[in-house]
Amino acid sequence: MNRYPLWKYLVIAVALLIGVVYSIPNLFGEVPAIQIAGSKTSSKIDLNTQEKADLALANAKISSNGSFYEAQGSSGTIKIRFKDTDTQLKAKDLLEKELNADFSNPDYIIALNLLTNTPNWLLSINALSMPLGLDLRGGVYFLLKVDMKGAVEKKVTALASDARSKLREKSIRYQSIERLNETLNIKVSTDTNVDKAIESLKDALSEMNLKSEKKLDHFLITGTLKPEASKAIQDNALKQNILTLNKRVNELAVKEPVIQKQGNDRIVVQLPGVQDTARAKDIIGRTATLEARLANPVQSSIGLNETPPLGMDAFRFGDRQGVFKKSVIITGDRIIDASAGFDQNQRPSVNLTLDAAGGRAMQEMTRENLQKPMGMILFEKGRGEVLTIATIQGEFGTKFQITGQPTTQSANDLALLLRAGSLAAPMEIIEERTIGPSLGAENIEKGFKSLVYGFLGIAIFMLVYYMIFGLFSVVALAVNLLLLISILSMLQATLSLPGIAAMALALGMAIDSNVLINERIREELRAGASPQTAISIGFDKAWATILDSNVTTLIAGLALLAFGSGPIKGFAIVHCLGILTSMFSAVFFSRGLVNLWYGRQKKLQSISIG
Amino acid sequence: MEFFRIRQDIPFMRYALVLNAISLITFLAAVFFLAYKGLHLSIEFTGGTVLEVKYSQTTELEPIRSAISKLGYTDVNVQNFGSSKDVMIRLPLIKNPDGSLMSSAQQSQSLMQELSKLDPSASLQRVEFVGPQVGEELLYGGIKALIFVIIGIMIYLSMRFEWKFALAGIIANLHDVIIILGFFAFFEWEFSLSVLAAVLAVLGYSVNESVVIFDRIRENFRRYRKLDTPDIIDSAITGTISRTIITHGSTEMMVLAMLIFGGASLHYFAIALTIGILFGIYSSVFVAAAIAMWLGVKREDLIKVEPKKEDASSRDEDPNFGAKV
Numbered sequence: 001m002n003r004y005p006l007w008k009y010l011v012i013a014v015a016l017l018i019g020v021v022y023s024i025p026n027l028f029g030e031v032p033a034i035q036i037a038g039s040k041t042s043s044k045i046d047l048n049t050q051e052k053a054d055l056a057l058a059n060a061k062i063s064s065n066g067s068f069y070e071a072q073g074s075s076g077t078i079k080i081r082f083k084d085t086d087t088q089l090k091a092k093d094l095l096e097k098e099l100n101a102d103f104s105n106p107d108y109i110i111a112l113n114l115l116t117n118t119p120n121w122l123l124s125i126n127a128l129s130m131p132l133g134l135d136l137r138g139g140v141y142f143l144l145k146v147d148m149k150g151a152v153e154k155k156v157t158a159l160a161s162d163a164r165s166k167l168r169e170k171s172i173r174y175q176s177i178e179r180l181n182e183t184l185n186i187k188v189s190t191d192t193n194v195d196k197a198i199e200s201l202k203d204a205l206s207e208m209n210l211k212s213e214k215k216l217d218h219f220l221i222t223g224t225l226k227p228e229a230s231k232a233i234q235d236n237a238l239k240q241n242i243l244t245l246n247k248r249v250n251e252l253a254v255k256e257p258v259i260q261k262q263g264n265d266r267i268v269v270q271l272p273g274v275q276d277t278a279r280a281k282d283i284i285g286r287t288a289t290l291e292a293r294l295a296n297p298v299q300s301s302i303g304l305n306e307t308p309p310l311g312m313d314a315f316r317f318g319d320r321q322g323v324f325k326k327s328v329i330i331t332g333d334r335i336i337d338a339s340a341g342f343d344q345n346q347r348p349s350v351n352l353t354l355d356a357a358g359g360r361a362m363q364e365m366t367r368e369n370l371q372k373p374m375g376m377i378l379f380e381k382g383r384g385e386v387l388t389i390a391t392i393q394g395e396f397g398t399k400f401q402i403t404g405q406p407t408t409q410s411a412n413d414l415a416l417l418l419r420a421g422s423l424a425a426p427m428e429i430i431e432e433r434t435i436g437p438s439l440g441a442e443n444i445e446k447g448f449k450s451l452v453y454g455f456l457g458i459a460i461f462m463l464v465y466y467m468i469f470g471l472f473s474v475v476a477l478a479v480n481l482l483l484l485i486s487i488l489s490m491l492q493a494t495l496s497l498p499g500i501a502a503m504a505l506a507l508g509m510a511i512d513s514n515v516l517i518n519e520r521i522r523e524e525l526r527a528g529a530s531p532q533t534a535i536s537i538g539f540d541k542a543w544a545t546i547l548d549s550n551v552t553t554l555i556a557g558l559a560l561l562a563f564g565s566g567p568i569k570g571f572a573i574v575h576c577l578g579i580l581t582s583m584f585s586a587v588f589f590s591r592g593l594v595n596l597w598y599g600r601q602k603k604l605q606s607i608s609i610g
Numbered sequence: 611m612e613f614f615r616i617r618q619d620i621p622f623m624r625y626a627l628v629l630n631a632i633s634l635i636t637f638l639a640a641v642f643f644l645a646y647k648g649l650h651l652s653i654e655f656t657g658g659t660v661l662e663v664k665y666s667q668t669t670e671l672e673p674i675r676s677a678i679s680k681l682g683y684t685d686v687n688v689q690n691f692g693s694s695k696d697v698m699i700r701l702p703l704i705k706n707p708d709g710s711l712m713s714s715a716q717q718s719q720s721l722m723q724e725l726s727k728l729d730p731s732a733s734l735q736r737v738e739f740v741g742p743q744v745g746e747e748l749l750y751g752g753i754k755a756l757i758f759v760i761i762g763i764m765i766y767l768s769m770r771f772e773w774k775f776a777l778a779g780i781i782a783n784l785h786d787v788i789i790i791l792g793f794f795a796f797f798e799w800e801f802s803l804s805v806l807a808a809v810l811a812v813l814g815y816s817v818n819e820s821v822v823i824f825d826r827i828r829e830n831f832r833r834y835r836k837l838d839t840p841d842i843i844d845s846a847i848t849g850t851i852s853r854t855i856i857t858h859g860s861t862e863m864m865v866l867a868m869l870i871f872g873g874a875s876l877h878y879f880a881i882a883l884t885i886g887i888l889f890g891i892y893s894s895v896f897v898a899a900a901i902a903m904w905l906g907v908k909r910e911d912l913i914k915v916e917p918k919k920e921d922a923s924s925r926d927e928d929p930n931f932g933a934k935v
Contacts (some may be wrong), residue, residue: 135875143744199804319699379777430741434718439662439735445871454867458860465612465856497875498804501868505883509815512857516822519853545825548770555762556814560807564757565748571807610612 001536002599004592012592015483015584022486025129029066032088035097036078036108039259044413045069045076045108049099053078056098062091081115083289101319107182130258130489132272133496133570136444138437139272140280144241144427146265151237151425152182152230158336159205159223160184161356161398166204172197175218184208184232194219234264237425242267244310245284252304267427273437281429290332290418294365295373295389296323315377315384319482322375322386329374330363334358338418340411341401348411349401350388359398366395376402376418387414437555447500454504455481458511466518468597468608473514476590480510483581488574498571506578509553513586520610531604539591546587554579613855619848623840626900633897636889637785640792647795652802655749657742659701659717666731668694677724696735701875703742752806759810760784763817771824772912774905779820782898783813786889793885794878804879812886817860819854819894826850827899828912839907843899854891864889 036053040046051070057064057080065081081085082088092110099108114130134141160179163186167174174197175187184205188197194212198221201210207229212221242259245267249257258270274280277361295301296312301320308314314321337353354362375389390402458477462470484503488495521538529537557579560572598604622629653660674697675688687700701717718737727734740748760780767776790809794801827847834842862884868878 145743170611428741429739431744432737432739434734434737436664436733436735438664442873443875446871446876448869449871450864450876453871454864457863457867461860461863498807500878501804501872501876501879504864504868505811505861508861511860512818514851514858515860519850519856523849545822548825551766551813552763552821553811553816555766556759556810556817559755559758559762560810563751563753563758564803564807566803566804568807571804575811601792 002532002595004595008588009596011593012589015481017588019479019482020097021122021125022127022489023482025116025122025127026485026489028117028119028129030114031081031083031117032085033079033081033113034088034095035094035111035113036080036099037111039544040109045078049108050078053080053095053099056095057091060090060094062087062094064091077396079113079115083405090222126490128489128492130485131492131494132444133494133499134270134272134433134440135435135497136440136447136495137272138435139270140274140441141271141431141432141433142269142281142284142429143262144267144269145430146238146241146263146267147428148234148237149182152225152233153232154336154425156182156184157226158353158355159208161359162204163201163223164356165359165398166200167197170196170200172200183274186221188219188221188225190214190218192219194221197221200551238265238267241425241427243373245269249284253261256267266430290335290387291330291377291379291384292362293324293327293375293377294329294369294373296325297372299323300373300375301391313384315386317386317389322377322389324375324377330354330358332418334361334371335418338415340408340415343401343403348402348405348408349403350405350411350415351401352399352418354398354400355397362400363395363397366392370394386495387418390428391527430494444500447497447504450506451500451507455507458508462511462514467610469518469521469594470610471474472590472593472597473511473518473586475593476514476585477507479589480578480582480585481507483585484574484578487577487581490575493573494570496570498567499574502571502574503578506575506582509583510578510586512549513542513546513582514590516545517586517590518609521607525607525609531598531607535598536595539587539594543587546583550579550583613852616848616851617826619841619845621840622847622850622902626896626903629896630900633785633893636792638791640789640795643792643795644788647798649791649795649801650798651749652800653700653740653745654803655745655752655801657703657745659703659740660736660738661699661701661718661721661734662691662736663699663722663725664735665695665697665729666732669697669729671697672792673728674699674725675920677728678721678839681720681724684700685762692760711911748803751805755806755810756787756813759813763814767817767821767824770821771828772907774907774911775820775824775902778898778901778905779817779824779894781901782820782893783816783890785897786816786886786893787813789889790882790885794882799878799881802878804876805882808879808882809852809886812883812890816890816894819858819890820898822850822853823847823894823899824902827902827907831909831912835909839903839909843903847899851895854895858887858891 036045048610050067054064055417063083064087065083067078067080070077070079080091083092089112092112094405095108096110099110101107101468106223116123118127118129122128154387156179160177163184164177167177167186173192175188175189176185177187177434178185186197186201186444188194197219198212201223205223207226208223209226210223212219212223214220238261242261245259249259249269249271256272256583258268260268262268269284271280293313296309301317301322302308302314303320304316306321308321308323311326312323313326314323316322334354334357335352336355337351339351341349341351343349346446371391371393373389373391376387378387379385388402388404390404402414405414455477459474462473462477464470468472481503484506488499488542493499520535522535524534525531554576557572557576560568561576564572598607612837661752671690675686678686678688678699678701683701683704686700687698689698690932691698699721701721704717715749717739718734722732722734763783764780767779787809790812791801793799794805799805826849827843830837830842830846830849837845844851865880865883865887868876869884872880
């Protein structure tokens with residue numbers, strides 16, 4: 001009666017195999033590595049860069065343990081592993097010289113890093129070690145709140161200027177156009193044709209719902225943002241802020257930064273290993289500035305070593321320098337939108353929209369400088385980088401196109417740079433955690449120690465109290481830990497100190513199932529049942545109770561998962577998974593052990609259960 | 611080895627009144643301290659900044675306090691944690707002259723400047739800053755989670771057993787929660803997110819204790835048709851007491867390991883679990899079953915279908931069967 005069919009043993013064997021394979025990566029340490037990241041928004045990293053780096057290392061006879069390219073949006077990072085820190089340092093010096101044409105103004109940041117030492121065959125089946133949370137390895141965590149109201153108001157202000165120019169264009173007289181938070185109030189005199197006014201406004205304000213009302217001496221047209229338009233604005237603001245943050249964080253050369261959307265208006269930034277919060281904050285909060293300037297009409301670009309003519313500035317423009325007049329036409333905060341598209345000749349273009357003030361400045365300037373070159377310069381860290389130089393083809397105001405991009409991809413990149421120069425909406429830090437690396441290491445050690453000593457305590461007690469059945473229980477408990485770690489590794493759940501605590505607690509609670517079973521078996525034996533019957537009844541009767549008690553524990557776990565945040569979520573995930581794995585290990589697996597041990601003995605006289 | 615070889619059912623229910631009176635007094639004391647002293651909420655709930663500073667040698671707290679108050683903070687808490695070389699400083703949320711909230715980077719910078727003047731070995735180990743809005747959300751999240759757990763467990767117990775058990779189980783275990791909170795209020799221990807997690811985990815865990823006993827009560831109703839309710843309950847508790855103590859002992863071993871080796875970060879988490887486990891045994895064994903008894907559980911509540919003959923009948927004839935030999 002206490003025998004498992006073959007398939008059940010197979011299930012156990014497969015579960016154990018998977019458990020071992022996916023837990024193993026956590027045992028491999030980390031090896032020295034270097035990480036190559038772009039230092040500026042304009043420097044791109046692709047497979048060519050990787051080839052270049054590999055070649056440079058090969059030429060210098062520095063052996064690496066393989067290089068990896070990882071795409072992150074349009075750019076990426078390259079990671080190269082080395083066998084020791086000496087080689088790592090040598091390689092860093094070499095690559096810094098080889099990859100950067102201008103050492104004083106590097107295109108790439110070469111940072112020292114640590115990568116997992118897990119063998120490739122394990123990596124290829126996605127068996128990775130659990131990423132460690134900031135509390136275990138040190139670093140900075142920010143929770144940023146995007147000021148959505150600011151983003152929406154910025155948009156409404158832009159719409160107000162659109163409405164103004166539209167009404168002017170159609171020669172409709174209006175009294176005033178005012179922005180009131182997120183609505184527009186347009187007052188039109190009673191002697192004008194309101195319907196005509198609304199008709200033309202519908203064109204300019206396609207993202208708004210318009211409503212008109214007759215007042216004493218005027219018509220009041222109120223425009224409110226359509227919900228979908230408002231949502232689109234907020235989504236874009238969030239996306240754009242994340243992009244901007246990504247570019248900025250790349251500069252810090254942090255290993256594995258996390259920049260994620262959380263909820264509707266929040267962004268989580270995790271920078272492992274970063275200690276200097278003030279600097280991190282400075283970089284995250286910085287606004288890169290964009291300037292539009294007239295280029296030197298005589299010679300818009302010169303070689304890298306040439307000096308610009310008197311009264312002009314020169315900025316890096318690819319392999320050359322662009323030469324610009326000192327006066328600034330507009331700055332980046334006048335740009336409302338930049339998107340890639342096509343011009344009337346189906347060439348890739350970047351379509352820019354400026355606000356009213358920017359439009360006026362642009363109009364004045366273009367009127368006087370037709371057919372002359374104009375450029376966009378991005379200033380970051382006090383250094384200018386020319387994004388584009390184009391010839392002014394006609395007079396324009398708030399909306400214009402920049403053509404001359406060879407591909408749609410480059411048009412997209414330029415649009416992104418023009419947008420990402422500034423944040424779409426201001427952000428504030430609403431939560432922050434910084435943990436020193438030594439504290440992180442201490443936390444790992446303490447968490448691990450509690451787990452080990454707690455486990456040992458339980459193991460010794462179970463062995464003494466239940467003998468062979470205690471051994472089964474301990475093995476089942478170890479399997480529970482193994483499965484739990486392997487599932488967490490598969491899910492790539494971040495391990496934090498609350499996670500380790502939850503693991504310890506899960507083991508402490510999981511032993512309950514085995515105690516229930518063992519007590520039941522003893523009880524049946526005392527009641528005079530034969531050993532085989534006692535085992536069978538013990539397991540069966542305990543099962544209903546185990547299920548009940550685990551469900552109630554699971555309810556608490558799910559509540560924590562649903563309503564908790566941050567560290568509590570980590571605790572809850574491990575807690576819930578631990579309950580589920582304990583059902584497998586404590587009931588199914590330990591029964592398998594018992595069956596294997598005692599099941600074959602037909603005339604079993606006694607069992608060792610203390 | 612066997613600790614509990616109990617030959618006869620222990621008449622727990624005879625002492626139900628006394629046991630519950632003890633429970634009630636503890637509960638009322640906890641409520642009193644909660645109301646009178648209040649919970650010492652961590653900055654995760656209230657908003658503020660916590661800094662951990664490590665020194666190379668033992669350091670006096672008083673100079674640190676006066677250095678900080680020089681910076682204009684009024685409600686500052688400075689204390690050692692873990693060892694006399696580690697100092698934890700709690701700062702309230704304060705505003706810049708222009709009305710914006712002062713960021714933790716600004717706070718930690720100005721603070722560390724002052725502290726390194728006192729002792730250059732001071733090094734910043736950890737900074738935690740929580741804005742007022744996040745704190746509020748965490749608090750409401752915690753309350754929601756607690757309500758969810760109570761309702762979820764009530765529904766499950768009502769489905770699996772009966773409403774009287776559900777009510778008894780939840781009253782018994784909520785009283786544990788209040789008692790844990792009472793301890794935290796009385797000793798002015800810091801109530802943080804991890805303590806909240808411990809409280810909820812222990813709530814689920816002690817309910818499962820009650821479930822084990824209820825399960826046995828139901829089974830005994832089926833088995834011993836001649837016994838009345840208190841005797842059934844006594845026999846159920848006696849039958850499960852060994853398992854109860856061994857299980858809780860094992861869990862507590864793990865928790866003790868956390869308390870001893872886990873360091874400052876796990877300290878209050880482990881304390882909350884310890885109190886929860888100890889009172890969990892008491893309440894689910896003595897309180898839950900007694901309340902169910904007073905609510906008037908009957909055999910008919912639990913057994914809708916007549917039990918099968920084979921197992922029960924022969925045992926029913928035996929008047930001594932309830933006793934353990």
